[in-house]
Amino acid sequence: MATVLADEIDIxxxxxxxxxxxxxxGDDEPxxxxxxxxxxxxxLLAWKKSILDAAAGTLQQLQDGPIREPDLNDxxxxxxxxxxxxxxxxRQRKLIAKIDSALRRIEEGEYGFCEVSGEPIGLGRLAARPIAxxxxxxxxxxxxxxxxxxED
Known part of the structure; x- marks a missing residue:
């Protein structure tokens, strides 16, 4: 689980x-x-492109052939x-859906504001998690x- 999150952060x-x-x-701007x-x-677009590029590499490896390790442990x-x-x-496929949702919110003028309270999310949080x-x-x-x- 930790490596999956690390991969997401790296991307x-x-x-x-x-x-x-x-x-x-910056905070000095509106x-x-x-x-x-x-x-x-x-x-968001660059993040989506990076994910799609990584997925294409995985798909290519899958198409190159089955696993043919002679040793059962291998x-x-x-x-x-x-x-x-x-x-x-x-997980990244699901992340792409969230990225697309964030891009839609940008186009509709809703990006950066909390869906619960309507308050600004904050630049620091959005920089760390642009899909927040x-x-x-x-x-x-x-x-x-x-x-x-x-728990109930």
């Missing part, structure tokens, strides 16, 4: 590098001004690795309610 970091260092949203929206749009290890890889790609839909406080409250309902 986001790669997307941030591809957007470039010429601009970074919140979610056109420059902020443009930055996050580029970041074969089991390879099949486990493939299972993890496929689960990672499934809630403020930290709203997310924590949501997770507490979710935990309580699971």
């Amino acid at each position: 986001l970091a790669k997307a941030k590098r591809s957007v470039g260092d010429e601009y970074y949203p 919140y979610m001004c056109e420059a902020h929206l443009d930055y996050f749009r580029k970041l 074969r089991a290890s390879s099949e486990t690795d493939w299972g993890i890889e496929l689960r990672t790609r499934d 839909t809630m403020t930290v406080e709203a997310q924590e409250a949501h997770e507490r309610r979710e935990k309580v309902s699971r």
